[in-house]
Amino acid sequence: MADPCIITVAITGSVPRKKDNPALPVTIGEQVESTQEAFEAGATLAHVHVRDENENPSSDPERFARLQEGVTKHCPGMIMQFSTGGRGRAMEQRGAMLYLKPDMASLATGSVNFPTIVYENPPDFVRSLAKTMLDSDIKPEIEVFDLAMLYNTADLVAQGLIADPPHVQFVFGVKHALPARREILEFEVAQMKKLLPRATWTAAGIGRHQLEVNHWALEMGGHCRTGLEDNVRWDKTTLAPSNAALVRRVAELCAEYGRPVATAAQARALLGLRPAV
Ligand code: ZN
Numbered sequence: 001m002a003d004p005c006i007i008t009v010a011i012t013g014s015v016p017r018k019k020d021n022p023a024l025p026v027t028i029g030e031q032v033e034s035t036q037e038a039f040e041a042g043a044t045l046a047h048v049h050v051r052d053e054n055e056n057p058s059s060d061p062e063r064f065a066r067l068q069e070g071v072t073k074h075c076p077g078m079i080m081q082f083s084t085g086g087r088g089r090a091m092e093q094r095g096a097m098l099y100l101k102p103d104m105a106s107l108a109t110g111s112v113n114f115p116t117i118v119y120e121n122p123p124d125f126v127r128s129l130a131k132t133m134l135d136s137d138i139k140p141e142i143e144v145f146d147l148a149m150l151y152n153t154a155d156l157v158a159q160g161l162i163a164d165p166p167h168v169q170f171v172f173g174v175k176h177a178l179p180a181r182r183e184i185l186e187f188e189v190a191q192m193k194k195l196l197p198r199a200t201w202t203a204a205g206i207g208r209h210q211l212e213v214n215h216w217a218l219e220m221g222g223h224c225r226t227g228l229e230d231n232v233r234w235d236k237t238t239l240a241p242s243n244a245a246l247v248r249r250v251a252e253l254c255a256e257y258g259r260p261v262a263t264a265a266q267a268r269a270l271l272g273l274r275p276a277v
Helices: 028-041 061-074 123-135 148-158 182-195 207-220 243-256 264-270
Strands: 007-010 045-048 079-082 104-108 139-144 167-172 200-205 223-226
Touching: 007 028, 007 200, 007 243, 028 045, 028 061, 028 243, 045 061, 061 079, 079 264, 104 123, 123 139, 123 148, 139 148, 148 182, 167 182, 182 200, 182 207, 200 207, 207 223, 207 243, 223 243
Parallel strands: 007 045, 007 223, 045 079, 079 104, 104 139, 139 167, 167 200, 200 223
Antiparallel strands: none
């Protein structure tokens, strides 16, 4: 039997405002509802950002707390992953909500250009976020936007700042970062297996590359990420009607590749997370 596939749903991200994307869940109520629909469609890991009252990216711990509470209540066992990503948030704010001890949090292990900004992750900042996660029993999801980030991760594991085995996400199709090319994913996975043989991995493609990258990950034995966060094109419109529709599409693909969709309990065991309370 092939390994179950963990489907991550990235529900909101920092994609444009609701007026351009009516399907995008922005308020906490909409986010809980959209996550629940995605959970019922097969997603077992929710990657979340929150917005302030003007729909701008926010680090407000109170909003993260309400979202965490809603998802925990309506999606039993679902893994919560808080974004510590930079777009629209000051660096010192990006880990401000980690005291809420989500199951996981994203961690980019280097800097990279994004379409219009530098995604800044200086070495000291990465180490400090990694240490906070380690001390709070939060499993990082390592975001690999560029190849050096993979080697940086191996160094941080060797230094004891990231617990072994890490969970790694390879990201493709962000303008100015890595293009969506299968050879790159194959190389990255091969390197990861040498450096971090026990690591688990997933992959994400942005915009029109989303589905293509899901195919590669399923075929190569990885896990999948989908969701409206990644579905937005650079003309600022989404291609999908809902997070749940995107999850259903990946669940159908899993069947095509003979990969069962992981249950929440299976996803937790695969990632070495504590069982849901
Ligand atoms: Zn994100």
